[in-house]
Amino acid sequence: MGMERIKKLKLKNEQLKNLPLFYNFIIYNYMEHGVPHFHFNEKKQYYINYHVPEKFISKIINYDED
């Protein structure tokens, strides 16, 4: 974990001709430790941003098993 999660966006020279210089400095990541999910709460009428935790804090209990 660390900086390797973030990558620099590479653009072609042809594309850069029509772009301002700050387009040379765009990073991206795949949100590997949890894609943010914006869940609309009907009752409260606002979005809640859920993140999947990086570490599981408990195992899934399968109640079908005795």
Add this chain to the structure above:
Amino acid sequence: MVIIFSRSDDGSTGFVAEWLGAFNKEYLILNTNDDHCKFIYADPQNKEIIFQKNGKIYNLFDAESIWIRRTGLSSKSIISFEDSDDRIFFEDTDFHKLHIKDETDQLIAYIHSTLSKNFNKVLGSYEHGNVNKMIVLEAAVNCGLMVPRSFLVTNKQQLTDLLYKEKNIITKPLGQGIYRLLEDIGYYTYVDEIDAENIDRLPENFFPSSIQGKIEKQYELRVFYCLGKFYSMAIFSQETESTATDFRRPNFDAPNRHVPCLIPEDLELRLDALMKDLKLTTGSIDLILDKNGNYIFLEVNPVGQFSMTSYPCNYYLEKKIAEYL
């Protein structure tokens, strides 16, 4: 009732709404990027601007206060283009879509304008919410603030000359940077030094670009300004190589220290004058304390994420905003 103009991906909106709920204040959130709210009717002389949300009718004039966090309205709350709407004129452009987009923008501007004039409690501004960094820097100088030297360049030679003259340079957007979150990937602009190697790889000519002389810093400051009050946070970004030029490239294994702090009173007076000049009631101000002990003003973001200041510093900004509204 409190009206909040926002976006669905703005985390601060939900936190403020939580506090409004705790204070038993009714609120209506209109988001730029969803279609939950639809414009129905307006009769401004009779104080009626009617929207429908989830089958319920709201007159926006019934509100007591407004928080303009984002535009809150878009074509999604007005119309929806269908495939059959393609090219109604005999030409190869989407002229009518651009024209209707302009008409939509006029309607949105009018709704914001007339509501903002009608209420005493208005936090944020539609009209002044989108700032131009170059214009802001000029205004900052007029308010007695120190700013980085700034230039606009269009080719490699100009950039090479500036690198020789300024020694260290960076580039920034004139308006907003890239902040785009898709389903599984996020794109972000960051600030980094432009060196001779960078310049070598560039095309001969490029889109007009903003360049600034880089300031060597002791630390960065993020100051949240709200209705004349300052809530400041020092960011010790120099302690980590990856954040030395821009703290938005964090090292997750060694995060920067974010510490509440006070800024000098004369600096507050100058920043207050700037915010009033820009007609901003709220905003996140970026400053640098340079190696010579000077506070250098970098930019103000009227819609910056203030929770990043609120939580590490225990400022309870979300609660303060809800109390004001």
